[in-house]
Every structure is written in structure tokens, then in C-alpha cells.
Amino acid sequence: MSHAAVQQAPAPLPPSNGGQSLSHRGLPRWAPAGFAVLGILIGAGIGAAAGLDSKVQWGLIAVIAFLVVSYVTTSVVENQRQAKDRLATSVVWVCFVLAVIPLFSLLWTTISRGVKVLDGYFLSHSMAGVPSSQPGGGVYHALIGTLEQVGIATVIATPIGLLTAVYLVEYGKGALARAVTFFVDVMTGIPSIVAGLFILSLVLMTDTPPSGLLGSLALTILMIPVVVRSTEEMLKLVPNELREASLALGVPKWRTILKVVLPTAIGGITTGVMLAIARIAGETAPIILLVFGSNLINSNPFEGAQSSLPFYIYQEYKAGEVASIDRAWAAALVLIAFVMILNLVARGIARWKAPKTGR
Amino acid sequence: MASTTPMDTPPAPPLSSKPGTSTGRAGDNIFAGLSRGSGILLLVIMASIAVFLTYRASLALSKNEGNFFTTFEWDASLTPPVFGIPVLLVGTILSSIVAMVIAVPIAVGIALFISHYAPRRLAAPLAYVIDLLAAVPSIIYGLWGALVLVPYLDGLNLWLDQYFAWTYIFDQTQPGVARNMLTVGILLAIMILPIVTSVSREVFLQVPRMNEEAALALGATRWEVIRLSVLPFGRSGVISASMLGLGRALGETMAVATVLSPSFVLSFHLTDPVGGTFAQNIAAKFDEANATGRDALIASGLVLFFLTLLVNGAARLIIARRKEYSGANA
Structure with a gap:
């Protein structure tokens, strides 16, 4: 090893011939x-x-x-x-x-x-009475649908996900914990369409009419494992010393978890939840199967067909007209903006609340 | 650690105003029960997915006039329903393989780029960009793939057919534009790239600095450092990242549904605009399906479910065998 000096960057010396390294020639930096x-x-x-x-x-x-x-x-x-x-x-x-x-x-x-179609009108009107070949119409109904479906899914999935993560990190030891870990991993890989089919199979048995709620249930299944995973990672980052200090003071374990462990990790947990929201907001497949889509404004997620942004994009793409493709792109822009803002805010929180670590 | 260590001397009058002395036991039990309960709930959900899908699938299969595993058509809504999955199975696996072959090496490359090669000041924003793109919804990838990518790949498609037809897989036997498994695979690769990248990158960043510095001190070039210390350390992480990607590729619905021109023709030629995948078929056929048709689609979904189960399970086992660094409490 005669040229121990030549590691890292391709030597910073000028291109002129001669010694960038003592032992051999080298290429210039550029x-x-x-x-x-x-x-x-x-x-x-x-x-x-x-x-x-x-x-x-x-x-x-x-x-x-x-x-x-x-x-x-x-x-x-x-x-x-x-x-x-x-x-x-x-x-x-x-x-x-x-x-x-x-x-x-x-x-x-x-x-x-x-940006061609996107304006205030587009955001505040539904597709009621607008033929797909004509310009006009908007995403208001889809926006409402997405917000409600995702909101319900978040309300159901977050507590379950948090508790499961707490179980895995703080309590879980034996076979049950191993099974849960394994199936959380497996569940992460469940395709959204399978989650939709699962709820559909329940629907077929009970003859439930389509509604936004059914879509939310499918989204919940997709969201839980994501929340569990990210929360678990965050809880693992909480130093054991904190837990031990709290326990040594005689604080019961559940209060230790609620008052010490969770607050320490709260930034990361929030980030994880928001990223999960961003992920399910873009899911189309379960909506196709369960919510059916509608051109009208339906602000009641518990009854009747609803639309959602991703579904709207798919619908307008399938229509294949110039005007509808324009609308599809505009809706795609709205959806991307929604997801990106969620992401940016989530990562902002993560950075702001990050526990101080060495590296 | 042992659960609740406090020396419970007083027999606990419930809810004293002093924090954390007496309510401990009951609270602990409730809280532990709740969290264990939600863990169990997860298992119940998984089990019921399998059970209910199987039940509905069996309804359809009992009516099927064709053979589920060998019939090359999907007419589940006709009066004697005839349907089978080989075309879908081949399509799903083929497109995922193409996606993995393209995505994993590139993703590892990007992860290395961000963790080890990029100029310091650029690394953080670049990682950020890649992370943001992991969040782009699949329907938007689909829209972009169908309207932008397909026209671009038409030329490549012709060229591959012209000069690489001898490889069999690039031999185009059916006419049509590039709405084929190759395009689908490329699009899926683009979609799973950010996920595979960000997970791999995390792992690469966790490589102990000492290992790298030791290699550098021995006079290793940067590539040798990566080969000797980074890649061996990161292997299980890369596998788990690839698993996440594969899972997404197998079950991806919208991107395939928008890009592929589907038909029930079995073809191993990537450039043929035919075929279908499980998820795409479900999304495409659902609208016009009658009761039996829906059950038949559920049956195909069940196969997809077990496929992803198998892939994820296998990958888990591989990772479990190499699990030296679990991160926490190391």
C-alpha cells in the first residue's frame, strides 16, 4: 500500500502534471x-x-x-x-x-x-351536470370526500397504531409480540386493493350500500401498520435511562410511558402519523371498490357514494377527453400539493422536535 | 425489565391525589391490556382478511366452469362463469421482476450517492427531495406514466424489438404502442425507487464511522470502503428495503391500470402490449362485475394476498437471520 494518501476525494491539487500524490500520476479534479x-x-x-x-x-x-x-x-x-x-x-x-x-x-x-385549469372555481365546484367532454366543473366534492375519508381513517388508526407500538416496545416479549411484529411487517405489504377487497367481502355479506366510511375502514387497515412502524422506531430511540429514571422514582409504568416516553418521542410520532396520512390520501383502489365515486357533493361520509381526489383523477383520465384530462392534471396538482404540504409540515415537526442525538 | 418495581406498601386507596403512588397497579393493568389488545386486534384483522377472502373466493370457485389455475380467460360475469389466473399471475410477477431488476441497483446507487458521494451541502436537500417523491400518490404516477412515459418509451420499444428480439423477452409479437409489461415495470421501478432508496440510505448512514475510518486508514479507495464496510453492514437493510418495494410493486393497482393495455393473452415477451396483473384486473373488471364476478375478483385478490404474504414473510426470515443491529438499546 504505497499510496495511502490517495483516498477520499480525487486529489484536490491542480491539474498540472506532477505530484498530486507522491507515488503516481492522477487525473485532474475536473x-x-x-x-x-x-x-x-x-x-x-x-x-x-x-x-x-x-x-x-x-x-x-x-x-x-x-x-x-x-x-x-x-x-x-x-x-x-x-x-x-x-x-x-x-x-x-x-x-x-x-x-x-x-x-x-x-x-x-x-x-x-x-395550473391550466386550477383556480378558485375549480376548487369550489363539483362536477354536477358537467359532461366529461366540456370544460368547467371542479374538485370540491372530491376534496370533501378525501378529507372526510382520510380523517375518519386517521381517527381510528392512530390510537390503535400507537397502542400497538407501545405494546411492542414497552411490554412485548413473548410469542405474541413476535407474532405482532411479524404481522405488522406483513401488513405493511398488503396491497391497497386487497384491503379494499376485504372490506368488500364484509359488505357483500351484509349488503351495505357504498359510503365514505367503508373506504375509510379500508384506509385504516393500510394506515395502522405504517403508524405502528414509525412509532415503534421512535419509541426505540427514547433512551432507556429516561425510563429507568422515571421508574426509579416510583412512577408506575403506564405513567412513565404516557408522561416520559411518549412526550419524548412525540415529534417523530407526529411525523409518522402525518406521513401515513399522506400515504393513504393518495389511495385509489379501495375507493373504486367501496365508495363508488359520485359527481355530486356528498358531505356525509356515512351514507351514499362519495368521491375522492385520487378517484376523481382516475375517472377523468378514463374519460379520455381533452377537457377531462386537463381536469385530471389539475386534480393531480391539488393532490400532490396536499400530500407535499403534509410531508413538509411533518418533516418540519420532526426536525423541530427531534431528540438530540450524537450524530 | 421487570414490570412495576415500586414497593407497593400501602394497599392502595384508589385515586389518591398524590401522583404516581397508588393508582399504579390498576392503571398499569388497564394500559397493558389496552396495548396488548390492539396488538391482538391487528392479528385478528390479518386473520379475518384471510378468512373472509377465502370464504368469498370459495363461493366463486364453486361456480367456476373453468380451471382457476389453468384457464386463460376471465368471464366471471357470464352465466356459466369461466375464469382463471395464470395470465394475471405471470403478469404480476413479470412486471414486479422488471421493476426490481431496474429499481434495486439504482436505488442502492442513489442511497450511496446521498450517504457517501454527494457533496456535503447537497446531501440533505437531495435526501429530502427523494423522500418527498416517495409520497407522490400512485394514481399520479399512473397518469404521468400513461400520458408522458408511454410516448417516450415507444422508440425504445421499437429499438429493443429490432435489435434484441433474439433475447426472447424483447421480441414484440403483438402490435401496439408501448403499453406493455416493460413500461409497467419501468414505471413501477420509478415508483418504488424512493422507498427503497430512503430505507437503504438510513441503513448506510448507520454504518459505524469507525469501520469506514479503519478501511480508509488501510489505504482503501472510497469504493473499497463501501464494499468492505458499508455494503456488508447494510445488506439486511437493503433486503428489507427491496421487500417494501416488491410489496408495493406486486400490489400496485392504479399505475398498472392506467398504463397497461390489458388483455387475457399469456405472453412472456415484455414488449407485447398484452397481459394484466391481479390488482389491475380487479380495478378494471369491478365496475361491470355481477355478484359472482365480484367474488371471482376477490378470489384473485386472495391469490395476490398470499403472494405478498409469501414475499414479505420470506424477506422477514432472511432479515431475521442477519439481525445483529436492531437499533435500539444496542
Whole structure:
């Protein structure tokens, strides 16, 4: 190991030849950027020359060119190990860029196409009497539906989730705790449509008419495991010293949990609950099965068909008209904004209330 | 630790005004009971999902004129109902595999990027962005996939068919635009990317600093540090992250329902615009289904349920075997 000095960043010294390291030559600092530009040029060049019409292929060629160029150059100029390191760095960068492109495209498309229809009228009117081919109409009924369904689900799921997490962290030891842990994990993986089908099977047996409440019940099933998981993680972060101090003062265990453990973790728990809300707010499948959707305003979640934002988007997309697709994008923008704001606030709380840890 | 250690000398007059002396026992029992109760409730829910779905499914299966496991059609609402799941099973597994193959390596790459490669100042905002995108609802991915991604992938689709038809999976035998399993897989990959990334990243950040510094001190390059200390430490985390992703991919409804052009044709060619998945089929067929039709859809949902159960269970076992670091009380 003669070149122990050459770790971490590709040496910060100027590109001029000569010693960035005492033992061997190195590429200049701007090399990765240079490789990237070269790769893009090659990709665009080959793409244009071969007349490929899909930009996806241009991108793929550019990526491959970038990786090959950086590996070969480094292995020639430096050595095999550095080349491998450089390759890994390049791959990691490429991964990131690859992922960011579609994600930004999605946000950009939603915003740019959503603002076309989105205005006060859109937010305050329902679809009553608006044919799908005509512009006009709005999401008010869907907004109400989403808020009510998600609200009910939250009210049911949060206490159950919290108590289960408390059980797992503070009480659970034996076979029951292990079973609950296992099934919480499994439950996290339950597809939303299966949760919907479960409630549907109950509905079919009792002949219940569709209502927002049924949708909320399905959403509850989806929400509980998420709340349990996040709360559990947060409770585990509470230092044992706090519990022991409280118990040593003679405080009963339940008060220790309520007054010491939960308040310490409250920031993280709130965040977890809000993230769970954000997750279920976007669920469409159970609504299709259980709430049926409606173009009219129905503010009673316990009776009659309701709509919800995700369902509305699906409905307008399926209609396939220009006007309805515009509405779908606008509703998508509303939904994304709702979810994102929840997320931002949740993470803000998490940061603000975060227990001080070492790292 | 032992439950309630206080030396309960006075036989407890209920509800004294002194906090935390006497009400302890009863409160403890109630609270412990409540929390155990909700744990049990969870198990009950899981059990009843299996039981009720099985019951409804059996109603439909008893009327089925076809064979549930070998019939290649879905006419559950006809008078002699005929339906079978092989097309759906293949479609579900195929699209999920495509999604995993694309998503997991890229997600690990991004997680490494954020935890180890990105410039310090950028790392936090980037992680934040990825986290936010995990929250994008699936229907919006579906909308974007159908209206934006499909046109983009048309060219790639043609190209793959032209030059890689010999791989069999890229051989397009049915005409049509890119509303196929490949596109669905790519879209699912994009959808599960943020989840897999954020879980993996958390794990990578927990790698003991000492391990990394020890590797660096031995003269390892950054990649060698990652290979020697980060990846071995993070493996179980990556598996659990992938499991979360796979679970989401298997049961994803809306993204598939909007992107795929479904039909009951069994095809292992990823570029054929045919096939279907369990969840997509349920969403698509539910509206026009009669009573038996709904039960039949429930039957297919039951298969999906057991599929996800199996995947999650297996992944859990893998993780349990490597569980050295549980995080808390370490």
C-alpha cells in the first residue's frame, strides 16, 4: 500500500502534471465532469448520426459512453484500483441522475399542466351536470370526500397504531409480540386493493350500500401498520435511562410511558402519523371498490357514494377527453400539493422536535 | 425489565391525589391490556382478511366452469362463469421482476450517492427531495406514466424489438404502442425507487464511522470502503428495503391500470402490449362485475394476498437471520 494518501476525494491539487500524490500520476479534479460532457457528446452524436428518435436511447448511449470513458482513462492514467473506484463513483452519479430525471419530469408535468385549469372555481365546484367532454366543473366534492375519508381513517388508526407500538416496545416479549411484529411487517405489504377487497367481502355479506366510511375502514387497515412502524422506531430511540429514571422514582409504568416516553418521542410520532396520512390520501383502489365515486357533493361520509381526489383523477383520465384530462392534471396538482404540504409540515415537526442525538 | 418495581406498601386507596403512588397497579393493568389488545386486534384483522377472502373466493370457485389455475380467460360475469389466473399471475410477477431488476441497483446507487458521494451541502436537500417523491400518490404516477412515459418509451420499444428480439423477452409479437409489461415495470421501478432508496440510505448512514475510518486508514479507495464496510453492514437493510418495494410493486393497482393495455393473452415477451396483473384486473373488471364476478375478483385478490404474504414473510426470515443491529438499546 504505497499510496495511502490517495483516498477520499480525487486529489484536490491542480491539474498540472506532477505530484498530486507522491507515488503516481492522477487525473485532474475536473476529470469526472469532463468525462460526463464527453459521454453526453458521444451519446448525442451517435444518437443523431444513427437517427434514433427516442431521447431515451440517446441518454442510454451517453451513460454507457461516460462509464467506459471514465474507466478506461483512469485505468490508463492511474491504476486498476483507482479505475474501479472511479467507475463506482460514476455509476453512483449516473444512478442519481437516472432517478432524478423521471421524478422531476413528473413534478414538472403535473405542475405545468395542472395550473391550466386550477383556480378558485375549480376548487369550489363539483362536477354536477358537467359532461366529461366540456370544460368547467371542479374538485370540491372530491376534496370533501378525501378529507372526510382520510380523517375518519386517521381517527381510528392512530390510537390503535400507537397502542400497538407501545405494546411492542414497552411490554412485548413473548410469542405474541413476535407474532405482532411479524404481522405488522406483513401488513405493511398488503396491497391497497386487497384491503379494499376485504372490506368488500364484509359488505357483500351484509349488503351495505357504498359510503365514505367503508373506504375509510379500508384506509385504516393500510394506515395502522405504517403508524405502528414509525412509532415503534421512535419509541426505540427514547433512551432507556429516561425510563429507568422515571421508574426509579416510583412512577408506575403506564405513567412513565404516557408522561416520559411518549412526550419524548412525540415529534417523530407526529411525523409518522402525518406521513401515513399522506400515504393513504393518495389511495385509489379501495375507493373504486367501496365508495363508488359520485359527481355530486356528498358531505356525509356515512351514507351514499362519495368521491375522492385520487378517484376523481382516475375517472377523468378514463374519460379520455381533452377537457377531462386537463381536469385530471389539475386534480393531480391539488393532490400532490396536499400530500407535499403534509410531508413538509411533518418533516418540519420532526426536525423541530427531534431528540438530540450524537450524530 | 421487570414490570412495576415500586414497593407497593400501602394497599392502595384508589385515586389518591398524590401522583404516581397508588393508582399504579390498576392503571398499569388497564394500559397493558389496552396495548396488548390492539396488538391482538391487528392479528385478528390479518386473520379475518384471510378468512373472509377465502370464504368469498370459495363461493366463486364453486361456480367456476373453468380451471382457476389453468384457464386463460376471465368471464366471471357470464352465466356459466369461466375464469382463471395464470395470465394475471405471470403478469404480476413479470412486471414486479422488471421493476426490481431496474429499481434495486439504482436505488442502492442513489442511497450511496446521498450517504457517501454527494457533496456535503447537497446531501440533505437531495435526501429530502427523494423522500418527498416517495409520497407522490400512485394514481399520479399512473397518469404521468400513461400520458408522458408511454410516448417516450415507444422508440425504445421499437429499438429493443429490432435489435434484441433474439433475447426472447424483447421480441414484440403483438402490435401496439408501448403499453406493455416493460413500461409497467419501468414505471413501477420509478415508483418504488424512493422507498427503497430512503430505507437503504438510513441503513448506510448507520454504518459505524469507525469501520469506514479503519478501511480508509488501510489505504482503501472510497469504493473499497463501501464494499468492505458499508455494503456488508447494510445488506439486511437493503433486503428489507427491496421487500417494501416488491410489496408495493406486486400490489400496485392504479399505475398498472392506467398504463397497461390489458388483455387475457399469456405472453412472456415484455414488449407485447398484452397481459394484466391481479390488482389491475380487479380495478378494471369491478365496475361491470355481477355478484359472482365480484367474488371471482376477490378470489384473485386472495391469490395476490398470499403472494405478498409469501414475499414479505420470506424477506422477514432472511432479515431475521442477519439481525445483529436492531437499533435500539444496542
